[in-house]
Amino acid sequence: MTLYQPFLDYAIALLQERLNLQPYAIPQGFESKQATVGKGKHQQEVLTTSYAYQTTKLRQIRAAHVQGGNSLQVLNFVIFPHLNYDLPFFGADLVTLPGGHLIALDMQPLFRDDLGYQAKYTQPILATFHAHQQHLPWGGDFPEEAQPFFSPAFIWTRPQETEVVETHVFAAFIDYLQAYLDFVDQAQPITDSKYLADIEQAQLRYLGYRAEKDPARGMFTRFYGAEWTEEYIHGFLFDLERKLASAIR
Numbered sequence: 001m002t003l004y005q006p007f008l009d010y011a012i013a014l015l016q017e018r019l020n021l022q023p024y025a026i027p028q029g030f031e032s033k034q035a036t037v038g039k040g041k042h043q044q045e046v047l048t049t050s051y052a053y054q055t056t057k058l059r060q061i062r063a064a065h066v067q068g069g070n071s072l073q074v075l076n077f078v079i080f081p082h083l084n085y086d087l088p089f090f091g092a093d094l095v096t097l098p099g100g101h102l103i104a105l106d107m108q109p110l111f112r113d114d115l116g117y118q119a120k121y122t123q124p125i126l127a128t129f130h131a132h133q134q135h136l137p138w139g140g141d142f143p144e145e146a147q148p149f150f151s152p153a154f155i156w157t158r159p160q161e162t163e164v165v166e167t168h169v170f171a172a173f174i175d176y177l178q179a180y181l182d183f184v185d186q187a188q189p190i191t192d193s194k195y196l197a198d199i200e201q202a203q204l205r206y207l208g209y210r211a212e213k214d215p216a217r218g219m220f221t222r223f224y225g226a227e228w229t230e231e232y233i234h235g236f237l238f239d240l241e242r243k244l245a246s247a248i249r
């Protein structure tokens, strides 16, 4: 069972339909990675595949899909806008572990407490948020330090039933991605140098947090080793610092 394959297929089809997608280079050795874990009857293949695209407004659109049997399925899907747009990040962390499902879905703000920013990028999706939240109640227990990175329209839920993932989570994922692409359509390049500096700082803050705290680090290290994992995190999943360092500025 690959619970999140339909999410990935839908997302890529929608992006292809609505954007002029260009490929984004995935470092060699990271497009697809496989390991066999466990012993005897519990042996299990764990396959991690990566996908990446870019457009003139979106610096990196990337997905990591982990397939390791019924009790290990992950789709981590993030869109990182170019630094001359004030767009939020699209962030989906769809996780199925032996303990159950864990779903995080949001348009993650650059400036959470800025009311003008909220009016522009949260207010338009609040009705969508409330409609889905009826079926996807707050999942509790959320790391305090991660809160600055989520919007008031953050969907955080831990469904008991796989069917809820296939129906309500899928519907919410589609609505959020559609709404995000509406924001992308409307986005105009920022030219104010003070605002541009604030955007870069906010992107680096988000990136730094996610690379440092990546909740998948332990899992990836067990499957594929520390060296592969650190390179995957800093060289692909959260690569902004590397890209800035290698650019002529």
Ligand code: DBV
Pocket (backbone or CB within 6 Å): 064, 074, 076, 091, 093, 095, 097, 102, 104, 141, 142, 143, 146, 149, 209, 210, 213, 214, 215, 216, 218, 219, 237
């Ligand atoms: N999470 C990632 C990436 C993953 C991934 C790149 C490719 O950012 C998977 C894989 N997330 C993943 C896994 C777990 C979580 C959990 C495997 C389970 C970890 C475990 O239980 O062992 C949202 N994801 C989580 C948690 C949160 C998020 C809050 C619970 C972890 C905890 O309780 O500490 N998404 C995650 C997050 C941010 C975000 C913290 C912060 C900005 O955008």
